[in-house]
Amino acid sequence: MDSLRRSGVCALKLECIFLTAQLRGGFPRKAEAQYFFVKRYANTSGTETWNKKQSTSEYCIASVKKSDYENYLCTLLLPAPVRSTAFAIRAFNVELAQIRDVISDHRIGKMRLQFWKDALERIYSGNPPQTPVAQELYRAVQKTPMSKASLRDLIDAREESLHNKPFRSVDAVEAYSLKAISPAFNLLLEAMKVQNEDLQLAAQYLAKAIGIKTVLRSVPYNLQRGVVLIPVDLLIKHRLSADVISRIGRNVDVSQGMPVTEEKRKGFRDLTAGLVERCDNHMEKAAALIKTGSVGSPNAKTIFLPTVSCRKFINRLKLNNFDVFQPSLRQRDGLLPLKLWWHANIKF
Template identity: 35%
Template sequence: MALLAVARCCSLRSGACSRSRQLLVASACGRPVWPAARGRSAVASRRPGPGGEARDCLELLRKRDYEGFLCSLLLPEKSRTSAVALRAFNVELAQIKDSITQKTIGLMRMQFWRKAVEDIYCDNPPHQPVAIELWKAIKRHKLTKRWLMKIIDEREKNLDDRAYLNIQELETYAENTYSTLLYLTLQILGVQDIHADHVASHIGKAQGIITCLRATPYHSKRQKVILPMDICMQHGVSQEDFIRGNQEKNVRDVIYNIASQAHVHLEHARAIRKDVPGKAFPAFLYTVAMEDYLYKIQKVDFNIFHPSLHKKNTLLPLHLYIRSWRKKY
């Protein structure tokens, strides 16, 4: 039913879907977003070539950042491929921490991307799909090198996988990763506006906080807790409480406090919505998924381990399309 609703929404006014809406419906239906090349074998179609890198980036997003994948499909067509490359670059960095057993290996991979960015700005990108697409995006939109390097530096510092000392430290990490990613997305959209940057800062911080919450069950299974220590101590909660999956009130109070901080950032971002240029709004569509998570966690009384928090919202494509059509975040 949700997919039928998406299709109906796509036909509003014009009677036909734009390319981005068609992509959104296709992805929601589970169909390939990029049609397979005709007259070529399945193996050949995966080989590098014109358009192959873009497909690889989109597929990486679909598998590793599904919500970001859906949001990317609703960006203006002239900006979409570049934004997908940027998000794929972020995914490549983000998944390093979870795919290594030794920090040294993680540092080597970070160094690869640091050198890749240096080489990209010298017009000599490595033969890697994400790097090639990022090079195209940088050439097309003159993306700021300093911001790309900031994301790498912050991700590298986070390889230690330790708990944040306080909520401010978590917000700093979120500002240097998620907010910076939004600044670059605004560049891709051709937006240079102080109010849009202010919104990007708050939304990025909210996203970083929510991502930390969503990762808590995963980290707990690995005998790790990265939630801000000051809030845990304030409520008398130890790391062992999260590792054991404790659902006592004081544990839920910790989650409530952290989630409330994310909500505050979203409210700040929306308070200045009238001052933000309309063409900046597509960069902020991720707020729909963040809002959905905050609603779900409130519904289960801030039990971070509740099974419903891990279920995909099948109505998310519809909600994203409606918010995009209304030009709201």
């Protein structure tokens, strides 16, 4: 294992070969296996602006790699005919997700989202904007007809979240996830020309699980921005508040004469445990549906590889006594490429 950890240069070379092969539509199995057996912990180098030296497909790959690394790895393992389409969809989602993080006024966010609403109309009318993501989406739509409604759902979901308001309930988290996450899975199923009710339902359950995982995983990051998205009904149930969670996260025992008691800390762990249990239930239902629904479409199983990273985070959270502030939870899993490859080629 130590030798793998010292193989950064080798991994970087293999990744370059790997990406080149993906763009050409093929890859030697031996080199593919080598790549996924080498730990890759190097920093990503995606670009935020199009430097014109990249092709539009290269831009999308770099964007997903930089901002959505886990889905970047999952997308590399999709069948070659749908890989470019998948990167276009993922890059589109990255563009939308980043809007909330870079704006200080929600009205500016609405303007940026309006650009993408207009861009969708132009894409489907044959006149896409001259931006790399729009160009790649246009190529994807020309290659395989995809639902404009699903792409629009991705935009509408981000518009709903511009104000950074806490979710009213767990049901609200799941409803948001069905619009912000599930459409991407549905679009990939369309790209594979798979029409299966079990897999469509599996996409919904997995989207709910990923949505809950994302709320938990993003707690430390959001607190730095003064945002708490934990469902309000759960805060009330466990007698917590955004201020208490903030002080737990900053490890502040006393603020304005009010101590953060062990009872409050336990209350937040109990809240987290309840969300983890709900997430587990969704993943179990999704797994059962994927097993039955993919009988006639075995390649479709690779669409659901994000299950692996979701499950990994939830298991690590359990091992850390449901403490979302444990630094180890924010460390990248260097063996994730290997685990994804194993699931895609063996376990699935």
